[in-house]
Amino acid sequence: MLEYIKPFTDIVFPAVYILFFIGTIGVLAFANRSIAKKVWLACFFALLVAVTVVGMTVMPVVEMHKYSQPNSDEMTYYEVRIVDSAGNEIELDDRATPPMTGSRTSSVGQKMAYQYDDEERMEMGRFYIEKVNRYRATIESGGPPIYTALEPPRYVDDQQWTAEQLKNYEEFESVRIYERTIVVNEDNDAVERNEETHLVTIDIANETVTENETAIEGEQA
Incomplete structure (x- = not known):
């Protein structure tokens, strides 16, 4: 149809x-x-x-349909990961930065990699680190307030951070942006290729921005 x-x-x-x-x-x-x-x-x-x-998004009933639009055989998105002082990574839990979800976070990640200058990247990096540290404190102190159970369900495939999981991480101080490419087979029932490329690291503690110049120049060429 x-x-x-x-x-x-x-x-x-x-x-x-x-x-x-x-x-x-x-x-x-x-x-x-x-x-x-x-x-x-x-x-x-x-x-x-x-x-x-x-299955198409039509305004003003945006995202009110039951099924999302079918993805192509190859999908590329941008993943934001939070890094602790020891260099350990964890994928961003979007609950730390409401109302963003996976697709919106991916769009921001793409802009941070390819469009923002270093000053804008550092500003976004500070935003993420401030939000995730505040969210982490909430999780480690017993979880979100009870009223959040009354909020609508999240229609995204993500994993919420847990206090047990966060024990393995030291203080968060950096943000890394990755480009992820997933290719599925013709029957759409198996992943044929899952690749990732590190694009940018925003180190808030040292106030530095480091690019993977080869990856970024290759994308912009």
Whole structure:
């Protein structure tokens, strides 16, 4: 179904977005008529069902569909890792930097590697280290507040840090950005290749930024 719709996305997406707000304004104008509310709700749920079946992100119901868009056979993303004073790495737990999740963290990681200058990188590095150290203290003191159990579930595949896990790490003081490339087979049921390339290290303790110049120049070439 996606193949049939893709040629028309330049028209369909803006039309859905505009019609949603026109319909909402219409409902507000005729709020005293129950039929207007019923029509608006019927259209909204029809749109919700449609994007769930098709699997495409359509504003304003962004990320409300049940299934994500299918990935290609080769996927590249950027991973942020936190490093302690002994050089041990741990993948960032996005719960330390709400509301970011995997895809948004990947976008930030890509910008830190290829777009930001050293001053901007250092600023982002300080942000991460401050946030993760505060989050680490929360985990080591017994975990997040009880009210977080009432928050919506996280629709991302990640692992939460644990106090037991953090015992193996000294003070966090650096951030490293990696480029990860995963290639799956034609049947999408097995990983054929999983590669990673270290791009940048931001050392907050020593206030230094170190690039893997070969990797970054190769990507930008």
